[in-house]
């Protein structure tokens with residue numbers, strides 16, 4: 001238990017129980033000795049397992065200090081696992097990711113249900129450092145491991161009616177946060193097809209060179225660096241190509257607060273707070289520095305205006321927020 005966790009309101013009971021931790025470590029060590037996995041245990045709250053594939057470096061590097069792995073894996077939003085920032089870690093064990101399959105349907109010529117292995121096989125894994133800017137006005141800089149979303153979507157051969165892509169999170173498992181009706185389950189997100197096919201749109205299966213932990217959206221989740229964090233949907237089980245703009249969970253729950261586009265935009269306030277500034281979650285002290293990080297300016301499109309600005313060139317962004 002680190003001091004910053006107490007300050008962040010995380011109780012020691014929220015952290016993997018020491019006995020369970022020891023047991024898991026023994027299992028992991030046995031597995032590693034048998035050559036089954038490259039699993040390593042760093043400490044009692046960050047259980048990590050190295051990605052088994054090579055990860056190529058890329059030129060995608062965000063400004064600013066990288067957020068510590070401890071912070072990025074223990075201060076989360078994943079409402080299916082609870083609404084408090086510590087809940088996703090605490091409840092991570094309830095999410096079962098093996099076996100996993102993804103159903104692809106709608107306006108495409110090669111739909112189907114695919115195992116995670118089918119989905120991952122053709123893709124080379126790369127690392128991209130992206131800033132994730134939450135609508136709650138904090139941000140993290142995380143090295144994500146995965147592959148371009150477009151490379152995956154093209155395999156399903158979307159047809160000319162495919163104007164949008166909709167995504168859904170697993171809802172067949174009764175996860176603890178789903179008892180709450182704060183959102184309508186399954187968690188849903190959507191993108192215009194040109195946004196989805198943009199080279200910045202990324203499907204992550206790992207972070208920091210490790211398999212993506214459940215609390216961060218295992219086994220695969222989107223990362224859309226120019227949009228508010230909630231667009232980066234976790235633990236995806238369904239991808240649908242649609243002609244109409246799909247429904248999205250946050251827009252359904254509060255349409256005046258969360259629009260379909262949700263591009264990071266310091267010039268358009270959330271109805272209850274400004275989006276002009278953010279707190280950067282930095283440093284090894286994790287949540288402690290996060291809580292006291294000074295506010296810095298938020299950049300239009302989270303700093304990616306040069307890359308994606310043209311997607312919105314003719315739009316009134318106060319209307320299409």
Ligand SMILES: Nc1nc2c(c(=O)[nH]1)N[C@H]1C(S)=C(S)[C@@H](COP(=O)(O)O)O[C@H]1N2
Nearest residue numbers: 076077078079134169187229230232233234
């Ligand atoms: N399925 C699902 N995906 C989700 C969420 C969620 O509650 N459920 N929360 C979103 C929000 S609000 C944010 S800020 C990011 C947080 O990602 P992280 O916990 O990996 O930092 O996940 C997004 N994806």
Ligand SMILES: [Mo]
Nearest residue numbers: 134135229230
């Ligand atoms: Mo968020």
